[in-house]
Every structure is written in C-alpha cells, then in structure tokens.
Amino acid sequence: MKTFLQETTESIINITENQKDTICIVPSERAGVYLKNAFKEALKGKVSFLPKIVSVENFIKEISGLENIDQISLLFEFFKIYQKENKKLKSDTFERFIGWATIVIQDFNEIDRHLVNASEIFEYLTDVQKIKDWSPSSTEITDTINNYMSFVGDLHLYYKELGKVLIDKKVGYQGLVYRQAYKNCEAYLRNHQQNHFHFIGFNALNKAEEEIFKSFLALEHNHIYWDADDYYMEGAHEAGTFMRKFFDEWQCLQKGKRKNWIHNHFSQKKNIQILGSPLNVTGLKSVTTLLDEELVANETALVLAEETLLPVVLNSIPPSINKVNITMGYQLSNIPLSGLFQSIFELHLNKDKLGKNDFYHKDILSFLRHSYISKISNNNSEKVINTINQNNLVFVSHSQMLTFFTSSGLDKSLAVLFDPVDDISVFIERIIQFINYLNTGLDGIELLYVEGFRKVFQEISNLNMTYKYIDNIKVLYKIFKKILPLESIDFRGEALEGMQLMGVLETRCLDFKNVIITSVNEGILPTGASERSFISFEVKKQFQMPTYLAKDAIFSYHFYRLIQRAENVYLLYNTTSDDFGRGEMSRFLTQLMIDKEADVTHRNIVSKINNYTKKAREIEKTPKVMEVLSSYFEKGASPSRIIDYIRDPLSFYENMVLKIRKPESVEEEVASNTMGTVVHDSLELLYLPHKGKKIQVEDLKKMKASLKEVVSSKFKEYFKDGEVKTGKNKLISEVAEKFVESFLDKELYDLASGKEIVIIDLEGKYECSVTTPNGNQVVLVGKIDRIDEVDGVRRIVDYKTGVVKSSDLKLGDLTLSTSDYKYHKIIQVMMYVLLYTEDQHFDLDQFELQTGIYSFRNFKEGFLGMNFATNRQKKDQRVTREHLGAFRQTLFRLIDEILDDKFNFIEKLDAPYKKEA
Template structure:
C-alpha cells in the first residue's frame, strides 16, 4: 500500500530535489508532519535539509504576525467590553460566563468564513424584532426591550473586541485567519519560502480558501488532494461534497490526486454490534491479541476512538504482548481521580455559602460533602485508613446534617496536640473568598505532593508508575490553580466561590495530560481528527454510532440555522459532510477494518449504528465485489461453569437460642415480613446482627417513625396489661403522649430536627 504521505513525499522530492530548505509544506494537523518527515527521509535515503512543515493553524498564526490570546483571557476581555457597553446594567461575571463563550464562538466563525459582521448582525436584529412584534400594537415589555437591545449591540461587541485585541497585537483564531487573508489579498506578506505545498485538505473555511487560492494564483503554492472516485464522482455522496467544489477550479491534469482504491482493492470489513462501551473495549482487546499473534509489527494498525471517554478503559485492556503503542490524545484532566477530590472540595465550600444563615460568621458544612471527600482514597494516604474510617463512623453515627469547622477539627480530626492531621488545609472556611480558596487548594496540593513522595519512598518499586502518574495529576492541577490565581490578580471579576467554580470548570475541561512515547512505532491510538492524511492497513474503529459519527444536530449559537445558511456559515449539514470524508478516507487504503458500535440504548436514546455503516453495507457489495462485509451482533456469553452460591445456615443450639431470645421480645411486622420474603435476610438482620451501614437521616425515615410509634404505644399501654381501660385512662394517656413522643425521638432520632 502506498500511503498518501508517501506519495506526497515522493512528489516533493521528484519535483524539488533534496534541497528543501526554502519549501513549506502545510498539513491539516501537526501529527501528520512527523509521518511526512519519516517518508521524506526514507525516500531521500540520506541526510537532507528538512522543509518547513506546519499545521494550517500554526501556518496562519506564523504569517499573520499576531499573538493568539488564551481563550480564558479572551472571556475576560469580552467581559470588560460588556461592562463598557451595558454600564450599570452589566451582569455579574458568573452570569456573563453562561453566554460569553457562545458569543465568542460566533465571532470566531464569522471571521473564519469572512462574513460581513455588520450585515449579519443587522439581519439577526431584524429577525429578533419580527419575533417580538405585537400585531395589535401593544408596547413591548421591559424584557423584550432588553432582548432587542442586546442583539442590536452585538456589532459593538464585535468591533470593540477586535479593536482592543489588535491594539495589543493579539487575535483569536478566527481574527488571525481574517487578517492574514486580507494581507495575502493585498500582497503585503513577505513569504520566507519559494514554494508552499498544501496537502491533504478537504473542507476549507472561506479565509483558508482565499489564502490558499490567492497564493496558488500567484504561482507561490500548489495543492495535493486525497480523494477516491467512489465518493468524488457520486454527486449525492456527502463525503466528496467539498472536494467536488474545489475540483472545478482546477484543470483536469492539474488536480492531484484521485485514487480508485474502493473499486480495485480487496477489503475485509467486520461490523460488530457490542453491548455497552466496555464491551467494545474488550472486543478490541481480543482483536488486537489476534493481530499480535500474526505479526509483531503493529505500526500499520490504528484504533480510532469516536468517543474519547473510552481512553482509560482501552488503556487498561491493551494486551500485555503489545509492548509499544502510541496515544495521540491526552488524558482529560476531568477524568483523573484528583479531579473528583477537587470537585468535592469546591462543592463543600460552595454549599457552605449556600446553606449559611449566619452571614458568614459561623458557616457549616453539609455532611454528604464531608463524607464524599473523606471517602476519597487520597485522604487515606494523608491520614491512614484507620483514622478516616473513624471520622466517617463518627459523622454517620452522630445523625447530624451540618457541622461547623471548629467542631470537625477538635472532635474528629485531632489525635494529640503534637500530631494534628492537616485537614484544616482544605476544611478551613473560605469566607466566600476565591483568593483564599485558591491559596488553600494550592497548599492542599502541596500537602498531597509530600504525602505521595513519602508513600513512594516507603513502598516497593512496583507502584512507581502509578505514583508517577499521580504526581503528574498534581502538576497539572497546580498549573490550573496558579493560572486562576493570576487571572484574579489581573481581572478582579471572580468575586465568589460560585464564579470561581464556573471558571475552574471552563479551564479544566480543555486541559489534558499528554502521553509521551515514540509516535512512529507500534499500535496507534487516536481520535478521528488525528487520522487526517494518515493511512493504515488495519483499522479498528469504536463507537460508530449515530450522534458520535456523524455528531448530532445541536448547535450552541446565537445565530439561527436559516441565517447561517444565508451567510454561508457551517451548519450540521457541513459538519456531517466533513466527518463523512474523514470516515471514508481512513478506510480507502485499509485492508482489514473492524467497525464496532454500541447496541445498548442510553438514557437519551442511542444504540443505533451509524448511517455510514448502513451506506457501506448497501453500496459496497455492488460497487466492488472484492469488498467483503460481515456483520455480527455480539452478546455477553452465559457463564458455563456451575457456581455453587447457595448459603445454608444450620439450626445449631446457638442459633435456636437466638431465635428464642428474639421471640421473647416479640416479633414486629417488619421482622415477620422480612422472614416471609427471605429467611436468610431475616437471619443476617435479626439473629446475626448484620445490617446496612447506618446513614444520617436528613428527614425522619419510615422505619424510624415506625420505631417511635411502637415505642410510645408500648410505654403508654404497658401499665394496663390485664386491666380494663376506662375513658379517664384514655384522657390520662393523651396528656402523656407528647412527652413520650419527644423522649422516643431523642432516643431513636438523635440530633435530628423534629
């Protein structure tokens, strides 16, 4: 198989020779550059001067001459403009965050597609005005007036943000694209290369089109395409939608390249329906084991994840026989164990503010937030399992819903005066101060670092890999909170814990821990976008379900679908065409293909295989008989071996004595019902004394209320056993009822609020 990048490398060396220092090659992503360099070196057969190789984003930023602003800082810049425009009507930063990011995405898209912002926002304002127009002539409400004023001011937001950033020589990605397209069109860019080769592109934004085709028209650039006649010549095949459009701008001999792999190559395609995501991962592991048994060389095999949440399960399932593999995607910081602990600490302090009725004088912590933190395994590393279990037991047995800080520290968390466990680092109240909260979390991360270091020094080297990973978690979370600390200093708009939490969530969702390895060796694990320009003999693709590939129709934007269509902005239709191209392109040179999809529906639907699979099954058998497609629906096999899980309790003299003792106290209705439902459960609960872990009762549970009723009635009527009850006795009992009820609740619902 001749890969696209091998063909590209051969073309470049044949045309430009091996002196490539003044040649620039632009690819859809950075990863493709590594593989292209490998192919260039292999074809040249000697040491050569490498051409400049860029991803399209890096190429545009490099030539534009501007600095791309961090997306988080960009939100603060937009908020300052919001305050300038709205003045006293400006929202708090926490409220602004809910829509500010959406507006920035719209601005970015407008610039990348070179849309006239004035016309678009004018059209949008008119559309919104028609939507609230009252036919009867009634005046607009205050809400409707504010609604229209907001859309009418969007052009101001756009202009002021652009001007403010450009004054500081800064841009966001879309603005960099717009500015470079203007510079290229006016021929004011000094290119440091004699020729530029754009290779492997499909759907170009309007700015990319103007940049690339203007350079081509002036003889400074050429394009190398990667298409197949199967989807290019078929006018209703969405995978070829964009390349068909670009092909019209080329002479027939000048358009490179169109292959016919789907019509000539032999392919084995296995479509596997597997229940649940974990099932897909386990089947993938089996397929990899079989492949490794045939060949130790796995560099021509790729696992493609359409659902990136499967990274961790997949890494845990890779066969041990595969010594080398490379993961192009990082581990999302949100999926780490430390993320759960940080989330718990933020919850604890946010809820303490929410439930506080003392104006910050004596904030209290909700017991479930405390339990969630203390059940985290990292706390056991700091304090030891014995101490943690003691604290959890004390909290549950106390039947208290709220605890204040001083009570927690003095009653639960201090063993001796000279041996205080450092829980105060994260439990000490933050007084709704983000600055204080950040300082405390940074200090807590340092405490964890010391605990991990001590733990590593006292354990065998077998745990070194896990502990190194935990230190990596700490490093990246420390960076996140130090970034938040700097943001608060520069932009004083994060005024409370709730806003801090929202800002933290926005930062951490885009942070991943990179995996370091040899990118050109072994099995390749990647997302769909990383497959661009790459080719493999063997493809295993997971989560080939609707709503994953192609993605759903949801579009978080202020610009409605019809206006996007009018101004040629991308909608879900264009996104579907993009992913159709990626899907068919990665398959066109592959020989062995496994397409796995989840057969089980989730809470919001699902379980349907992607329509791309259905297209393959319907069209490929007719298009090329050498392509064999087999579909199997897999299920979890039943357990073959017979497991004897029967539990029998023999009625020994000791057991009979326990039954007699229980009978002396009388059988409650609950005990009798338990025996009728399951005699073994009756034994465990009433005779062996085993019961579920006691939990704090936030409200009076039914069993507690039943116990109180039984207890009060027993105390009231016990003196009248064997006697006749008169009307006077009943009146006497009524006068004692409230006292007995209170005493019974004090015994059976300790510390609870009645």
C-alpha cells in the same frame, strides 16, 4: 501499499533540490510527526536537510503575528469590554455573562474565520428579527423584543472593541488570528519568496484558509497535495464536497498536476466488518480480542468517534498489547478527580442553598469517601466518617469539623477547605494548596491529572487578581464548569510505536493497515444538527458560513479517507436505542453496505449468555465455627437470632460467626426501628413508677400529660442530633406520640370497663439454662417488653410498631413453628413463655398465662393473643404445659441442628430479606 505521506514525501523530494528552503504545512501536529518520519525513511543514506514541518494552526499564527489567547483570559477580557460599552441601566453579573458570552465568542470566531463582514451580518440579524416580530395587527414592541434587538445591536460594538484590544496585546481567539493572517498574507509572501511551500492532506478549509492557500498557490513553486479517492470525488458524494468545490472555483488549481492527487484505493478488495452490539463495552471487548489473535498492533489504529469511551477502551485492551500511543487529549471533566473538586464546591454551595450555616453530612461524606482522599489520608478520613455516622449528625458545624479533623490526624490542607469563604482569592489559594498536598500522596498518571487542575485554578487565580470579577463561590463554580470541557490532558508516548489510539480528527493524513472505529452511530458520526449559536441556520447560509451540513461533510471525508487504504476495517455501532434516537447505525454504514457489498460483513455481537442456575451456597461447620457457636449458646441465644437462622442459615452464619454488620450511616429520616425503640422506651419510662402496682385512672392521666415530653426525650436519645421538628421526621415523631397515646387510651378504656390491670415487669431480662435431646447445654436469653396481669390472667406482652394480624399468631400444632419463617412471631412469643416460666418457675397448671402482641398499626384489634385452637372459628389463648412442651421439643431440635457439625450452613434461596422493624 504506500501511505499518503510516503507518496507525498517522494514527490516533494523529486521536485525540490534543497529541502532547507522547503516548508511543509500539515493539518495537525500528529501528521507532522509522521511526515517527518517519512522524510527520514526516504532520505536514509543521504545527507540532507529536513524540511520545516509545521501544523496549519502554527503556520497561521506565524503569518498573523498573534498568539492564541486561552478561553479563561478571553472571557475576562470580554467582560471588561462589556462593562465599559454596555449602556443598559442594569448590566449582567459576571455569572450571567458567562452563560451567553461563550456562545457569542464562538460566533465571533466563525465570523472571522470565514471573513464575513461583521457590520453587515449583525445588521442583517437585527433586520431578520424585526421581520419575525412584525405583525399587521399590532405595532407594540414588547420588552423582550426590545432587549433582544438591543443585545444584537450591541454585539457588533463588542466585536469591534474586543478585536481591537486583543490585537493591541498581540493575542487573539482563533478566528481573529485567521483574519489577521489573511490581512498579512501578501506581506508574508514577499518576505518568504525563497521558500517553497507544500500544503499536505487538507480537505475542509475556512474562508480565511482558502484565500491564504490560493495566495500561496498562485506561485508556481508552491504545491498542494490532496488525499482523495475516485469513490467520493465523482458524483455528489458528501465526502468530496469541499475538494470538488475547490477544483471548480480555484483558478490556481486549473493547471499542472495540482488536482491529480486522486487515487482509486477504495475500490480495492477489503475486509470490512460492521459490528452491532447492545452495549459499547460488548463491542469493544469482542473487537479488542482480535488484537490478541489476528491484528498486528503496530499496524492498527483504534479510532474513538465518542472520546468519552477512552477509559472503557483502556480497560479492554488485552495485556499482550504493551505499547499504546494515545494521541487524543482527555477532557478534565471526564477525569475522576473532577468529582473531588465538584464535592468541594458543593460543600459550600449547599450550605448556602439549605439555609444553614452548617455543612450537609452527605456533602462531607462525598468529599471524604473520594478514593483520592482515602488514599492520601491513609484512610484516616474513615474516622471522621464514623464519628458523623455514630452521632447521627445531619448537619455539621465548622467548629465540629475542625475538632474531627484534629482528632483523626487529617492534614490541615484538608481542614482549611471547610473554612468560611469570605475572600474568593483566599479560597482559590486553599484549593491550590490542596492540589500541592494531593501531589504528595499520588503517583503515576494521577500526577498528570492533578497538574491539569492546578493549571486551571492557577490561571483563574492570576486573572482574578488582575480583573477581580469573581466575588463569590457560585461564580467561581460556574467558571470552573465552563472551563473543564475546554481543558484536556495530553498523554505522552512514542508516536510511532505500538497501537494508535486516537480521535477522528487525529487521523488526518495517516494511513493504517487495520482500522477499528467505535460508535459509528447517527448523531455521533456524523454528529447531527446540534449547534449553539445566536446566528440562525438561514443567516449562516446567506453569508456562506458553515452549518451542521458542512460538519457532516467533514466527518464523512475523514471516515472514508481512513478506510480507503486500509485492508481490515472494523466498524462498531451501538444497537441500543434511547430517547434521543441513539442506536441507529450511521448512514455511512448503510452507504458502505450498498457500495462495497461484496467486501462488507454485517453481524450483531451479543454477549454470551450462560445458562446459570443459582446454587445454594454451603458453609462447612469447621472446628473454629463450632467453637464460636458453642460460645454464643453458652453466653445466651436470643429469639431474634434463632429466627435469623430459620430465615436463612447463611445470614445467621454471616452475622453470628463472621460478625458482619451493616455499616453505620447518618439517619437523616427517622428509621422504623428507631421509632420502635422510642415507643418501647417511652412506654417503659411512663409505666416504670407503677411497676408492681395496680394501675389507676389517675396514673394513666398523668402519663398522658407527660407523654410528649417523654417521647421527645427519647427521640433526642436515639435520633441524637437529628432534626424532628420539621418535614417528614415531625410527622414520624407525631405518629410515635399517637402510638403511645393510643395505648394509654386503651388502658383507660379497659379500666372504665371494670378491668383490673397490674404491671408485673417492664423490659425485664430473663434467661434459662436447658439441655437439648443431643445433650447440648445452652442458655437462652430474652428481653420481654411487658408482663402484666389483667383480671387475674398473667400476660406476656410484646410491642410491635409494624402490622401484625391475629392470623400471624394462630397455630394448632406447635411442632411446626420452626419449620417456616412465617411463624417467626409465634417463635418469639413462645420463647418468651419458655424464658419466663423457667426463670420464674411459673406453674402453668395453677395459673393462667397468655402471650401475645400489641400491634400499634393494628391497634383496633387490641391485644393479639397466641391462639392454639385447631378449629378456625375458635379461640384458645391459654398457654398449657402441653403447648409449651410441643414448642420446647421443636425448638430444641432446631438448636441441636445448629450445634451439629454434620449440618452445614446452607443458603436459603427463597429467604425473605426484609426483616420486620
């Protein structure tokens, strides 16, 4: 089947003798490339000029004599006029102005494109508002109403002055260019009487285009070529809305063949598959596999109704497709590099917002951890990150940052980004220098991304040098965010080769054998009733301006036109609903299923779910692993590592053999383990002068008097530069003080009750060498928080800032202690007993020994001693030789298992992953 452009080309050649004077106007640059190729094919073997082929936008610019002004320059020009013409006592700042000016410019654009009388529409808007605000019960007009009426009244003044200034400078926004072209149309026609104009593949036209086209078509030698189908031209089909209107209203279309370019392709046999999937990725993956198996890439167009899916699509294209032509621009806001510039702004904005003169550590880390920074700095940025984490710097001063950058060898182009922003022009220049630095370390498509951002900042810099409206970083950031969605990267490629990857509007005039359209959901295709405008729906209808209904008709035409000549059509939609109604298939699909029922296959695509049973991972104890294990047990194994093995052998392997450690991070909020360390060390420091002595009441009172100072010093030591004087950290520090105070109060109470307390040791390190039944000679080590003697009973005491209950320390049969992680507290205190009795040669038969825990979150139960009673109601807290012997037996058996190369490390799937702080 011939394409529309091939048919059009043949027709133009047949009716035009000399292509030199022929001018073809097409909807887009892309359509122009394909039309040029169609002429080459049709004229192959002949000597002939090619006609001049121009996009409608460039054609209108030529008639108007104006150049398009970019959005940034337009905002600056508009603000200059606003400052001059605004008569209010208090004008908006540039920052506030940007918020509403972009909407107003869009309204100006629509007014001009549709040749609306500006004075009438603004007067009408004022009258409508007066009617809305009128009330028979009140004649009072509020300040809000007055301000709005004044704002609407001023719009006409801004509109006139802006148009006048721009025309004087020979530039204009799109609507102004169109209005000026309309005014110049007759003069242009008189100067180009020798040319033959051919308008190709148009559908929806604004009022200015309509009038211009009609002026050209009033001459017999100018022609228009419609790309339409009987399917939507008959009746009241939405896709044919505009063409039916033109055929009914345009006098120039009532003669000759100017309305005969309507075919009947849509009714022919087609393979149409409607595919629903719960995720966009799932649908794309399933469809793109067809490119490997069934579809020819050169005959296929992949059309993205939702252009943000471009990265997903590029990652889904099979490797066999070695040529892909991307005909859509990619918004700078969707490029990963935009996040890097965002982090630069946040560094300074959050510094002001938090009321600090220092940088917030998360903003610094966000910047330094960006993949581009890591790449261009050869990972030297990690040195700065580690320094911040190791010193627990929640806020970092400018001087500290300069020191860190110098010591880590990072380039000055990065360091200057942290300098104070005293002059916004200097700051913009720093960013441009930074972009130059990025260029030195990036390659490939990344350089194209960088160039897009250079253009934005360079343009902002040039304009601000002229107008000087940007006076702080907040305004600069707001402009940056406004501009990003308006700027895009244009990909370069061979337009006529490979698979075509395009947006909906790029498909105009083009035909493909195979068509894949993504995101055919209501609210995306068509887009729905989402418009930002100061002109209401009713007012737009009154002045015959387009509403969202016109936009729906436009996309309806593009959708059906793209399908009408295709043979294989794959239409994807997302079945997952969200809070905004997404997940409903487009009404276009519903209509297709009714009208092309015989050709349509509708099915849902579900990702293949494999029945997966997680298997425990197993690590073999190789000679190298055994060497590491033997070395560890020769140096000294601690209770916590033994407990780690019981919790999960695989975690033990990762920690002890592979040495995998959790990466350091800034502790912005005091962690539970930090608070535990503070409490432990505070008690040690307070009791240390009384080691080996009997505690007196006066001693405890002196401790209470100094406890706040001691706890505070320990927080400074372990929390480093972290803030503990405000917020949640202040509460945590007060809790730590309360823990220590409660312990001292408990000791005072015991002394008042007549008890005698002697401190034997504090935070003492103990070790012993033992031989297991398998002949393994190992060393066990441990640090015991406190050893004391209360009324002659020796006690081994462990502090816990977490919750411990008496039931956690009750077990009659100690041979079970290593069988389950739930006994880990028992293992810890009993290993302390083993270490102490071996190290100190303590005779359990001669002296009474107890071991247990003080739980600061369960302090009302006091000292929780290890209970060996088999009866639930009884207590047996004395550690006997038999108790220790039973524990030694089960502990040594476990150590032999760890050191036996026949027992591999096997993952415990039900392991508790949260360790006690």
